[in-house]
Amino acid sequence: MISLSLSALMICFFFLCLCRDLKGNRLTGQIPDEIGDCVSLKYLDLSFNLLYGDIPFSISKLKQLEDLILKNNQLTGPIPSTLSQIPNLKILDLAQNQLTGDIPRLIYWNEVLQYLGLRGNSLTGTLSPDMCQLTGLWYFDVRGNNLTGTIPQSIGNCTSFEILDISYNKISGEIPYNIGFLQVATLSLQGNRLTGKIPEVIGLMQALAVLDLSENELVGAIPPILGNLSYTGKLYLHGNKLTGEVPPELGNMTKLSYLQLNDNELVGTIPAELGKLEELFELILPTTILRVLFLQTSVLALH
Numbered sequence: 001m002i003s004l005s006l007s008a009l010m011i012c013f014f015f016l017c018l019c020r021d022l023k024g025n026r027l028t029g030q031i032p033d034e035i036g037d038c039v040s041l042k043y044l045d046l047s048f049n050l051l052y053g054d055i056p057f058s059i060s061k062l063k064q065l066e067d068l069i070l071k072n073n074q075l076t077g078p079i080p081s082t083l084s085q086i087p088n089l090k091i092l093d094l095a096q097n098q099l100t101g102d103i104p105r106l107i108y109w110n111e112v113l114q115y116l117g118l119r120g121n122s123l124t125g126t127l128s129p130d131m132c133q134l135t136g137l138w139y140f141d142v143r144g145n146n147l148t149g150t151i152p153q154s155i156g157n158c159t160s161f162e163i164l165d166i167s168y169n170k171i172s173g174e175i176p177y178n179i180g181f182l183q184v185a186t187l188s189l190q191g192n193r194l195t196g197k198i199p200e201v202i203g204l205m206q207a208l209a210v211l212d213l214s215e216n217e218l219v220g221a222i223p224p225i226l227g228n229l230s231y232t233g234k235l236y237l238h239g240n241k242l243t244g245e246v247p248p249e250l251g252n253m254t255k256l257s258y259l260q261l262n263d264n265e266l267v268g269t270i271p272a273e274l275g276k277l278e279e280l281f282e283l284i285l286p287t288t289i290l291r292v293l294f295l296q297t298s299v300l301a302l303h
């Protein structure tokens, strides 16, 4: 274990010369304030260490910084809002720490940021309507925090997003219709408190490879238009309050390999059309669904 309590003089030498080797080194201690004096730092990756304490505000003095990767440490305290003053920050990855407080709204007013990784902290507050000011962002991940409130109506303006993961928070309200304007490949909303019906527009999100709406409080029928998602490989709708029958249109989802519908209030039989799904590997259905034979899946479970 290496302690970070170095003399101020050593700090810049340490980060400038060694920064490519500082990942996963069992470094412990706090990130020193003096780091702000290493003004030519472009990349700072201290991930997978044992660092604790606050993220120093002085990091915002690193005007050349493009990647700030502090994931998998034991950092506490808030995300400094001054991080928004780093003009060329492209990657901000603070995942798997113990950060608290709100996501500072200023962070969202950044056209350069491409990657925002905040999963696995204890962040609170709501998703700001400003999140779609991130016009260059493709990766937005706040999975596993304590965020509340609703999905902002402005979500449809997040058109550069490719991965949107807000799963395992306490987000409530309905899934906004505007979500249909997104061109994401992954939409992960599972493990929240979402209510209302699955909006039909989701069936128009042709880029979706993964759609996970499981473990919410969604009601109503599975919209047959979901069968139009011809690139979707994983569809998870389990753990809701969905009713009605499984639409035979799901048999049109030729790329589907995982389909999980258990723990709902679905009735009827497994549509024979699902037998057309040649890539279906795992199918998990509620016990209320009558089983039919001749499905080609490797795994068929009834829960």
Ligand SMILES: *[C@@H]1O[C@H](CO)[C@@H](O)[C@H](O)[C@H]1NC(C)=O
Binding pocket: 121, 122, 123, 144, 145, 146
């Ligand atoms: C969310 O808040 C609850 C209650 O305060 C707490 O028990 C839980 O650990 C928190 N979860 C996270 C991920 O911070």
Ligand SMILES: *[C@@H]1O[C@H](CO)[C@@H](O)[C@H](O)[C@H]1NC(C)=O
Binding pocket: 153, 154, 155, 156, 157, 178, 181
């Ligand atoms: C995008 O933002 C504008 C201005 O804030 C708003 O009027 C519009 O409804 C938004 N579009 C979507 C799809 O949410």
Ligand SMILES: *[C@@H]1O[C@H](CO)[C@@H](O)[C@H](O)[C@H]1NC(C)=O
Binding pocket: 225, 228
């Ligand atoms: C679903 O896909 C089919 C075939 O591509 C198309 O004809 C139909 O209009 C689509 N349905 C909707 C509601 O977009």
Ligand SMILES: *[C@@H]1O[C@H](CO)[C@@H](O)[C@H](O)[C@H]1NC(C)=O
Binding pocket: 227, 248, 249, 250, 251, 252, 273
């Ligand atoms: C989708 O599935 C339905 C019902 O199984 C079928 O009638 C329809 O022709 C299919 N559409 C396409 C585009 O394959």
